[in-house]
Amino acid sequence: MSNSPQLARPTAAETAAVAAPAPSSGAPGDGPRTPVRGHPHRDRAGRAFSTAATVAGSTILVTLAAVAVFLVLRAWPALSASPEELTEGIQWFPEGTTLLGFVGPMLFGTVLASVIALAVAVPVSTGIALFISHYAPRRMANALGYLIDLLAAIPSVVYGLWGVAWLAPRLQPAWAWLSETLGFIPLFEGPAANPPRVILTVGIVLAVMILPIITAVAREVFLQTPRLHEEAALALGATRWEMIRMAVLPFGQSGLISASMLGLGRALGETMAVLMILSPGLTYSLALLQAGQHQTIAANIANQFPEANPLGVSTLIATGLALFVITLAVNMAARWVVARRKDFSGAN
Amino acid sequence: MKLNRHSRMATVAAIGALSLTLAACGSDNAVEDDAAGSTPDAEQASTLSGQLEGAGASSQESAMQAWIAGFQSQNPDVSVAYDPVGSGGGRTQFLEGGTQFAGSDAALKDDELAQAADRCVSGEVAELPLYISPIAVIFSLDGIDSLNMSPATVAGIFDQKITNWNAPEIAAENPDVTLPDLAITPVNRSDESGTTENFTEYLAATAPEAWPHEASGDWPVAGGQSAQGTSGVVQTVTDGQGTIGYADASKAGSLGTVAIKVGDEYVPYSPEAAAAVVDASPRAEGRPEASLVVELDRTTTEPGAYPLVLVSYSLACTEYESSEDATLVKAFYSYIASEEGQQAAAEAAGSAPISDELRTEALAVIEAIA
Numbered sequence: 001m002s003n004s005p006q007l008a009r010p011t012a013a014e015t016a017a018v019a020a021p022a023p024s025s026g027a028p029g030d031g032p033r034t035p036v037r038g039h040p041h042r043d044r045a046g047r048a049f050s051t052a053a054t055v056a057g058s059t060i061l062v063t064l065a066a067v068a069v070f071l072v073l074r075a076w077p078a079l080s081a082s083p084e085e086l087t088e089g090i091q092w093f094p095e096g097t098t099l100l101g102f103v104g105p106m107l108f109g110t111v112l113a114s115v116i117a118l119a120v121a122v123p124v125s126t127g128i129a130l131f132i133s134h135y136a137p138r139r140m141a142n143a144l145g146y147l148i149d150l151l152a153a154i155p156s157v158v159y160g161l162w163g164v165a166w167l168a169p170r171l172q173p174a175w176a177w178l179s180e181t182l183g184f185i186p187l188f189e190g191p192a193a194n195p196p197r198v199i200l201t202v203g204i205v206l207a208v209m210i211l212p213i214i215t216a217v218a219r220e221v222f223l224q225t226p227r228l229h230e231e232a233a234l235a236l237g238a239t240r241w242e243m244i245r246m247a248v249l250p251f252g253q254s255g256l257i258s259a260s261m262l263g264l265g266r267a268l269g270e271t272m273a274v275l276m277i278l279s280p281g282l283t284y285s286l287a288l289l290q291a292g293q294h295q296t297i298a299a300n301i302a303n304q305f306p307e308a309n310p311l312g313v314s315t316l317i318a319t320g321l322a323l324f325v326i327t328l329a330v331n332m333a334a335r336w337v338v339a340r341r342k343d344f345s346g347a348n
Numbered sequence: 349m350k351l352n353r354h355s356r357m358a359t360v361a362a363i364g365a366l367s368l369t370l371a372a373c374g375s376d377n378a379v380e381d382d383a384a385g386s387t388p389d390a391e392q393a394s395t396l397s398g399q400l401e402g403a404g405a406s407s408q409e410s411a412m413q414a415w416i417a418g419f420q421s422q423n424p425d426v427s428v429a430y431d432p433v434g435s436g437g438g439r440t441q442f443l444e445g446g447t448q449f450a451g452s453d454a455a456l457k458d459d460e461l462a463q464a465a466d467r468c469v470s471g472e473v474a475e476l477p478l479y480i481s482p483i484a485v486i487f488s489l490d491g492i493d494s495l496n497m498s499p500a501t502v503a504g505i506f507d508q509k510i511t512n513w514n515a516p517e518i519a520a521e522n523p524d525v526t527l528p529d530l531a532i533t534p535v536n537r538s539d540e541s542g543t544t545e546n547f548t549e550y551l552a553a554t555a556p557e558a559w560p561h562e563a564s565g566d567w568p569v570a571g572g573q574s575a576q577g578t579s580g581v582v583q584t585v586t587d588g589q590g591t592i593g594y595a596d597a598s599k600a601g602s603l604g605t606v607a608i609k610v611g612d613e614y615v616p617y618s619p620e621a622a623a624a625v626v627d628a629s630p631r632a633e634g635r636p637e638a639s640l641v642v643e644l645d646r647t648t649t650e651p652g653a654y655p656l657v658l659v660s661y662s663l664a665c666t667e668y669e670s671s672e673d674a675t676l677v678k679a680f681y682s683y684i685a686s687e688e689g690q691q692a693a694a695e696a697a698g699s700a701p702i703s704d705e706l707r708t709e710a711l712a713v714i715e716a717i718a
Contacts, residue, residue: 092540092566169587194533195587197573276580279573280538291533292571303576306406307434307540307565 068324075318077311089311092304094282099315103322105282109199109294110323113274114267116203116288121211122260128211129218130244145219152212160273163205164197168277171204172196179289186286193291197279200288202296205273210263217262221255222248254338261334268327274299297323397425400676404430404438404451405660407542407596408479412451414696419683426676435542435660442663443467448673449680450663451479453542455632455641464665471667472636474717476710478684479660479693480700482622483547484597485606488585489513489528494616496521498609499554505592506534506551507559507569513590521609528590535584535593536567538574546658547594553646554655596658597622598698608656611649619700621654627703628653638666638713640706657700667718678717685710 072079078086083098094102128148132141172194179190192198229247238246249256280295280303287293301316308316402412409432416428433441435452442450443463455475456464464473485502487495497505501517504510510517514527537544542565549563561568575584578595585593585603597605597617607614615621628650632641646655664681668674683689690701702710 091564164583164587191531193573194531194589195573195584195591197575197584275576279535279575279584281571281574283570290571291573303539307436309436 071317071321071324075314075321078315078318081311086311086315089309090315092312093315099318102282102315103297103319105284106295106297106300106319107322107326108284110268110296110298110326112288112294113199113202113206113296114264116200117206117210117267118260118264120204120207121214121263122256124207125211125214125218125259125263126256128215129222130248132215132219133222134240134244134248145216148212148215148219152216156209156270157272157276159205159209160276163201163208163273164276167205168196168201171201175200175289187288189287190289192289193279196289197277197291198289199278199294202274202278203288205277206267206270209270209273210266213266214259214263217259218252218256221252221259224255225251257334257338261331264330264334265327268323268330269298270296271298271302275302396423396676396679398427398672398676400426400428400449400673400680401447402428402430402438402449402451403433403441403447404663405435405453405542406432407453407481407658408432408451408660408662408697411479411693411697411699414692415680415684415689418689418692419680422683423679426679428680439663448664448668448677451660452663453545453658453660455635455639455661456663461636468665469667469669471665471718472638474638474664474666474713475635475641475661476664476681476685476713477626477640477642477659477706478662478681478690478702478710479697480622480626480702481658481660481698482597482617482619482654482700483543483550483594483656483658484600484617485592485594485608485656486582486585486600486603487590487592487606488588488603489530489590492525492527493604495525495604495606496609496614497606499551500558502606502608503551503555503558505532506536506594507561508534508572509558521614530590533573533588533591534569535573535575535581535588535591536569537577537581538567539576540565541577542658542660543578543594543596547656549644550646550656596698608654610653610655611651613651615652615654617654617656619694619698621652622657622700623703623706624650625653625655625657626659627705638716640709640713664714664717666713666716671718674718678714681714681717682711685714 078099081089081099083096086093086099086102087095087097128144132144132148136144172192175192175196175198176190176194178188179192182188183190225248229251230243233243233247234240274296278294278296278299279291280300281292282295283293285293297319301320304312305316409430412430412432416430419428420426430451431438431447435454438447438450439452439456439460441447443460445467452475456473461473467473485497495518497518498521501510501521504517511532513530513532515532519527544567545563545565548559548561548568551559552561552563567574573584573588573591575581578599581593581595582599582601582603585591585595586601592606605617607616609615625644625648626642628648629642629645632639632643635641641661642659644655644657644659648655662681662684664677665674668677684693685702685707687701687707690699690707693699694701
């Protein structure tokens, strides 16, 4: 059994060996049709392509800058307003707080929901990805991989509907049990809300939503593990689990972190599912099972935008700016972790 | 149907004539009224053409769709659009001249009235309470369809002071019902809404001791269950056990509803009861003549009145710069105020048809639009 995938899949070295001669063997046959060196037509096409690629590449930067500028400009009325003006002008703005005091609990809620989602999704995704890459028979692995990709394509509003209408009612007994047995831990302090429109439910649904993308990336990364590492581990007498621990996981670690960050990005910005499932509230409470304690930035924007006055809109945009900054910070932190880990992973 | 429309036309013409004798409204009206009165239906319908644009309260959205559909089937050459941007946005657009009419859950404020004076040429703004919608207090309890509650009990529950369904306050008012020993979960709107504003206003007016908060479109009590939009609240109440919420009565579905105490009796919500409270309420004072703003008397003791209602106004000018706009608005609002229009809204949105009294008054104002 342990041999069959090795036969089925060419090692990295083999792939390189096969790929390398291809251009040289093809060259003589292409000779007459290949334009002569310095041919003006070919040159122009090359230049056009490189320009197009450069423009496409810089569009990303321009877009990012444009979004940042837009957020700051439109948020300015709220950023420069005094707390009194905000309380006066916006009905839903809590009294006696500053803009920061308003964004703070929502940032906390956003991060909390995403952390729960990651805590649930990463172990499960890693398991699924390892099963597909190293345990499942080839045909089953293909089918499973296809299924995971399909899951990633389901719109978030569908997950939201499923979460609120199907999953939440079924989670209620579990949450009630949690609060009864583990209620002494602040996280699970009761009473568990009924219906369970709480942050833990949101975290579970978000976990399901980000599972496909983490799994898909992790699977690709694990498949890239150098065959020689795996074979070396097995040759030393490692079991399959030990081989995965010694060869696959260290190699895939940085990739797994990248995958988790992709998932985190989706979880941080997720709007519809949170909006539909969570009973919002603005506190720093750690009680995951109580309603009306948490809110995420994205869901709050969607919730308040329709009836907001101009100052309200600009306050909402200011919270959007906070989300933008947090997302950037998280991604940069992830890059930094990945870059640091690379040196130890032995991937290079 | 045919008969109905004729009788409506007759009413319109009669009221038009009446308003002519009473108000000093120029001779254009007479010509138009005569023309409208004497031409047969089919021809009258085809003479109107043009575009009408409005914006405003989302509470009126489904009713407005029914009105637009009904009006356009009578006047195929007129296109009417309504953008449910919210009351505030609707008022702003209307006052700035961007739209010809607007819907608003609240009457114009003083500074807006001043703006309206500019907007409406030499006329004034008309505010007509043409959309009356009862708000139901809905709950989810196995085997119980209806409960009696005084305003103080409702306030206590939503202020999270009464926390169990077998609390003495509820039991005392419902001696015949076996109440379960179950925690009460109040559910409110998480977004700013006219429904919340009317509900809190009702509680603040009828149970000031039990409800220490002011009327507000944003829910004042923290830490409860909440959901976005009417459908979100209804869904949340349905999903839970022992939940209680407030929502547009038309969306209450099969949930249990509360009969609220008015005077000495308990009144369940009904369209007639909702319309009754509007009739029993006095007009707001110090406003333009064409503005039929109602000071909803939440504490009314009128038998059979249900004071937990949302009234949404239809805004228009009594005078427009272009006579074409005036004609279109007049025709559209006449339809909305008509029995047929009110019936269409009742079917589509579950609103309460306005009383004949109010219709007469509203049509008099509409007929004066020029």
